[in-house]
Amino acid sequence: MQTMVETRNLRKTYNRADGSTIEAVKGVDLEIRQGEIFSLLGPNGAGKTTTISMISGLVTPTEGDATIGGFSITRQAMEAKRLMGFVPQEIALYPELSARQNLAFFGRMYGLGGKSLSRRVDELLEFVDLAHRQKDRIDTFSGGMKRRINLAAGLLNSPPLIYMDEPTVGIDPQSRRRILDTVKTLRDEQGMTVLYTTHLMEEAEELSDRVGIMDHGEIIAMGTQDELTQQVGEEDRLEITTGAQNVGEALIERMQQEIAGVTRVLYNPPEQIGDNGSESTPARLTVFAKRGRTALPQIIQTLDAAGIDIQSVEVLEPDLEAVFLALTGRALRD
């Protein structure tokens, strides 16, 4: 598969107002292939926006370079930028203009005009499902609608590559769903390459062909989701809810020793929830096991024989959250 974006030792050091400096991006090497959705996943401040701002030529790298379709963003900026649509993290629309006027304005900036511009605007309003609101001013739109117009603006010049910087932050669930579906449509029906950033594991998991996990200015892991989860081993997590008030150290010990694949068993007592502790969550046994499904029958048998009732069982495969946890010792959500 052909390479769409490649970065080499991309670095950015910002000067702060107080005279100090911050290394926002510390030597990023990544490769994005044509026709894939590539997500940069990382917590706030990881360096995602700085990285894609350098890739798209909005921020000059302190060191290193990126190529888009073979064109260097530092030395062949015109050619490189022509291949790329932008959907920035901050919404960039004119509040007092209508949706249609905004798109027409940005279209003219890309050198479009006349009937072909008008047709492209129609197409995109239709695509983001806002044709019925095209004459309304942007400042009367909801956050989610603004995001969708922002997305349409990034598609005006029909680029083969689009980047979207956390396009679902702070919007309602329906708009979020639409945007995620739109991203997949761009890849599946138009063969576009998408560079997507998010701090949400669920989004990266749903969308990505490949993921780069970013933390403190560095890509700490990169690959398909399978490749990434294999890095942390193949332990599944079994979540078992039970009515038992306690399971006892001896039983836990025995499960860890005797059941093939089981590495660790944790018991979490019921937790009081609700206003006055009127309700509680069930007690929970968490079992870490290699090939969790294979180990499951023996786990159930053992609990059964010990008189521990089982209310539900869930087998969770290793996910990106587990990868981030293993590599950084922190949860992605923190």
Ligand SMILES: Nc1ncnc2c1ncn2[C@@H]1O[C@H](COP(=O)(O)OP(=O)(O)OP(=O)(O)O)[C@@H](O)[C@H]1O
């Ligand atoms: N223009 C700037 N001047 C100084 N420091 C900056 C500037 N832009 C970003 N930074 C710093 O660089 C680091 C990385 O920021 P960046 O915006 O790239 O992170 P991010 O991963 O996009 O975070 P978020 O999820 O919050 O958008 C942060 O510590 C940030 O404060």
Ligand SMILES: [Mg+2]
């Ligand atoms: Mg950002």
